[in-house]
Amino acid sequence: MSGTAPPAPEHPRPLRVAVAGASGRMGRMLIEAIVASPDLRLTGALDIAGPSVGQRATAFLGDVPGPTITDDIRAGLQSADTLIDFTRPAGTLAHLGVCRELGVKAVIGTTGFDEAEKAQIAEFARDVAIVMAPNMSVGVNVVLKLLAMAAKALGDGYDVEVIEAHHRHKIDAPSGTALKMGEVVAAALGRDLKECAVYARDGYSAPDRGERARSTIGFSSIRGGDIVGDHTVLFAGDGERIEITHKSSSRATYAQGSLRAVRFLAGRANGLFGMDDVLGIAAAEVSA
Structure with missing residues (x-):
C-alpha cells in the first residue's frame, strides 16, 4: 500500500x-x-x-x-x-x-x-x-419519578409522610431532597406543598397538632451520627401502607x-x- x-x-x-x-x-x-x-x-x-x-x-x-x-x-x-x-x-x-x-x-x-x-x-x-438539584444521586431522581407515579395511582385515599435522616452536621431540615419529594407528591395530587406541609407536631391543638388532616403532607427529620442520607415516603391507607425508600451509604x-x-x-x-x-x-x- x-x-x-x-x-x-x-x-x-x-x-x-x-x-x-x-x-x-x-x-x-x-x-x-x-x-x-x-x-x-x-x-x-x-x-x-x-x-x-x-x-x-x-x-x-x-x-x-x-x-x-x-x-x-x-x-x-x-x-x-x-x-x-x-x-x-x-x-x-x-x-x-x-x-x-x-x-x-x-x-x-x-x-x-x-x-x-x-x-x-x-x-x-x-x-x-x-x-x-437537591440531590445528585441517580437513584434518588429515579425515586422521584416513582413517587409521582405512586401518588397519582393512590390518590387522596392515603396519608403521606416524608421521613428523612442525616448526619449530625447537616444544617438544614427538612433536607432539600425531602422537600423535593414532598413537592413531587403534592403536584401529583393537585396540591400546593406550601399550603399542605406540616413540619412539626406537638400537643393537641390544630392545625399542626391533634388529629391528622387527610390533605396534609407531614415531614419528620432525624439527625445523628454519620448517616449519609436516608429518605422514605410513606403512603398510609386503611389496611395497607406503601413505603418508597432510598438510602445512601456513600457520598x-x-x-x-x-x-x-x-x-x-x-x-x-x-x-x-x-x-x-x-x-x-x-x-x-x-x-x-
Whole structure:
C-alpha cells in the first residue's frame, strides 16, 4: 500500500472542573472522582479562609498533581469550564456571580435556598448553564419519578409522610431532597406543598397538632451520627401502607451524579436544568 496515513483522530480536551468546599467531605469525594475520570481535569479548588487554603487540593490522595486551594473565587474559577458547588446558599450565590462574569457553568448541589435566592439562580441561568438539584444521586431522581407515579395511582385515599435522616452536621431540615419529594407528591395530587406541609407536631391543638388532616403532607427529620442520607415516603391507607425508600451509604453516588451533570452541560451556553434533564427522564410520562 502507498500513500500518506490519515492523521490520528483528535481527542477532545478534558472538561476543566473547579470544586467549591474543596477540603470538606463532599469536596474531597468530588475531587477523587474527577481525578479518576480521564475526560475531566481538576483545575480549581475553592474554600473559605482557613488552614486548607494554600494546600494542594489533591494532597489527601498522595502524590497526585492538583491545584492549590484558594479563597479567591476569581482565581479558583479562572481556568474552569464548570464549577461543582455543595456548600451553603450565601457562598454558592457569591460563586455564581463570578461564574456569570467568567462564563463558567455550574452544578449546584447546595440546599436550603429560599424563594428569593432560587429566583437569583434562575437569573444567573439566563447567562450561564446551570444544573441544580437537591440531590445528585441517580437513584434518588429515579425515586422521584416513582413517587409521582405512586401518588397519582393512590390518590387522596392515603396519608403521606416524608421521613428523612442525616448526619449530625447537616444544617438544614427538612433536607432539600425531602422537600423535593414532598413537592413531587403534592403536584401529583393537585396540591400546593406550601399550603399542605406540616413540619412539626406537638400537643393537641390544630392545625399542626391533634388529629391528622387527610390533605396534609407531614415531614419528620432525624439527625445523628454519620448517616449519609436516608429518605422514605410513606403512603398510609386503611389496611395497607406503601413505603418508597432510598438510602445512601456513600457520598460517591452524589459525586458520580455531579460528574454526569458536568458532562451534560458541555456545549450548553445557558439555561437552568435539573437532574431529570441530565438523566433524560424529564419528559417521561407518569401515569396511573
